[in-house]
Amino acid sequence: MKKAPFIHDDFLLHTDAARDLYHNFAKNEPIYDYHCHIPQRLILENHQFEDIAEIWLGGDHYKWRAMRANGVDERFITGAASPREKFAAWCATVPHTLRNPLYHWSHLELARYFGITELINSESADRIWDAANERLAGLRVHDILAANKVAVVCTTDDPACSLEAHAEINRSAAIKTRVYPTFRPDNALIVDRPVAFNAWCEKLGGAAGIPVNSFDDFLTALDRRHAAFHEVGGRLSDHGMEAAFAAPCTPAEAAAIFKNARAGRAATLEECAKFSAYLMLEFGRWDARRGWAKQLHLGALRNNNRRLLAALGPDTGFDSIGDLPQASALSRYLDSLDATGELPRTVIYNLNPAENYVFGAMIGNFQDGSIPGKIQLGSGWWFLDQKEAMEWQINALSNLGLLSRFVGMLTDSRSFLSYPRHEYFRRTLCGLLGADMARGELPDDRELVGGMVRNICFANARDYFRLELEPSYAA
Template identity: 50%
Template sequence: MRNHFITDNFLLYNEFAEELYHTYAAMQPIIDYHCHLPPEQIARNHIFENITQAWINGDHYKWRAMRTAGMNEKYITGDTSDFEKFRAWAETLPQTLRNPLYHWTHLELKRYFDIDLLLNKESAQEIYQDASTKLGSSAYSCQNLIQRLNVEVVCTTEDPTDTLEHHRKMAKSRYGVHVSTSFRPDKALLISHEGYQRYLQELEKASDIEITSFKTLCDALSKRIDFFHENGCRLSDHGLSYVPFVEASSSEIKSIFAKKRKGESLTPLDTEKYQTALLLFLGEQYHAKGWVQQFHLGALRNTNSRMLNKLGPDTGWDSIGDYPQAYTLSRFLDALDTKDKLTKTILYNLNPSDNEVLAAMIGNFNDGSVKGKMQFGSGWWFLDQKDGITKQLNALSNMGLLSCFIGMLTDSRSFLSYPRHEYFRRILCNLLGEEMEKGELPDDMELIGNLVKNICYGNAKEYFNFQHDS
């Protein structure tokens, strides 16, 4: 059966929305300022053998749906053939109606492969062969998959110990997309994690600094920040349940770090004191470099211990957490702001009940120094779907200025996920178009159209100011 629902006016429900999308949004380049694409595959311009390798392997969104539909794990992360895994996804997809996966899947098939068949058990063989044949050609290499969707900037995410060899290779190439990175020091914060001591050894090697104290830890991280900056990095990123804030003296932090290095156990309060001190240090470093700092807040990770032990992390066993966010976050931001060392900041929430909390929080620290200095980030992970995107846009509009918003990002590991920007843009244009039709916004296409252009592209370009020759 043909796909007749992904039309030119998909998700656009009146003429205002249609004109906003087609005239102002559709042609805007994409600045994907946060994703998890493998830089090694970009640098060597990897070509996938088939669509399973490009589209299903590593995609825990699809894996969760397949498990829910009753698919055996062997068709998900097991050792069955790539076609069998694809067929299992094809059999699952009709059961995902009203889940964003149904929209994303058909958008991706249409935009990348010009396939307008509905994916199901009957069409699986034809679609697998068609898409896999195309993917096997140089026209569908990783670099070309990115360029196919008019992407201008890709910003991946790396640990402080990373060599950035692939980014350095890309910087010297003639590739037309600017490939940058963000600095993600989560492992340095996890002092209570069983792998912490081992991680410090890796950081020592990367920084060529012996880490014997909290100060030398900071020295090592500072040196890696310098290295990342020299190689074009202009962002940091932190994935946290919540931002801790428990102040402590320098002697307390010194003692806590020493206890850990001796192999002694730490209390939860010790951990939060250490994390607070390190986050404040890092925040000041980011400000000194003129970086943007990002905080992804609210994930409840690795909830299924049986499957975590079997498959490892990032395999589909994470969820929305219900952590308190407002008080400690406000104190952390205020501690940096008091010293005038609060850099541009993006806050993302995973729990939709925190929408208004973060939308209001950014207004506390927008000081007029930079347009949209504090950002309430777009719907993330479980929230990057129609309802979640709409609620984020509404909360931001009600509490702040939608006109200063830097828009969508993929936060994806897949080279085929860039239609999510189209999805976001259609939802944005329809939201505004419906309000124009109701008379809640002016019937001024140029005014609203420029708002759309800036949210889709212009604001992010100004905010990040990525330099291709950095």
């Protein structure tokens, strides 16, 4: 008897209700990818990938971490080895990732993009390489987006960077997917690193068309760039921080810290916290004024390995979960904006699972009845975007808020092969709800529960983020 493939139609769906919810309510919904790190230039160029190593391994620090843990030399990860050698090293690693989400994701990606259902290992590597590359030869970026029904892609963009690629994509009729920038001004806060800060200020001034000599110039340049993002359709901001900033800071204090940094004096820890808090309030006000949604990514402890950071640079796999206190500063930040009627729609992502209930309770403090789910507990991200942690996030939100208003999953990825993560999330969501229904903890009402599933998969994000969609996705 022929053995059934590992990835099959009912993967992760262990009850009749779960199977019904997934196949009839979740599976065919479009994808609203409101946060990712894919390069918009590749979308503009409708990039053709050279081979599966480029699309599967390039920039994927999840896989790189696993390979290092498996004893693979850096030459075969980010080094000078050939694409074929790097691919072989990854295939040899995959059998050692059992119970890591990479095992699920990798097999889902091969199945969905290339129709390959055999297990990944050294023995199958040659067959997978040949079959995948044959299929990839006829698969460009626009084909990938269309095949996955990706309605929206929101990239992550520095305010000092050009938006011309986004403008060109917006003018193109060659793609149904709408592509928008997300305003990510993390570099505006690095007054503790004056060399990098000053270089960035020069770049910011060039993008904004004004010299950045004073603090007022600095704010004007940032606001101009915020407006430029709005002009090309952007309606989201994003901030990556260990914790929220809420230290009191006057305009004069912020200006003095800026002046010192421009003169080459690094801000102290206290000064950096004050300056960052001042700017974060400004950014929140701009978001509210222009009707944007804000995203706060909190809890990452970045660049832990100084030796390998120096050798390989950031975003190469040396970040982890932080354990900083979160509640007090986050409360003060949200409250400061709410007090003046300038709190925008806000999605708060938590990277430390110990804080799920802290964040889940916090969002309820600032729901104001203006729109459903104004303050969101963001999806499980980074180290928490696998089945178990997705369930933790869903359970915390269900117990402390309204799961029915959740804006659902995102890719948070640099890879065009990551869209099966939405399938993975949808199967996990349906599996969890289906089990509740089988136990009698939810009514066996497929339209009631299925309607919620359908909304979480797409409609809630569509209605929350308010981005312009291609007509077939806008209904």
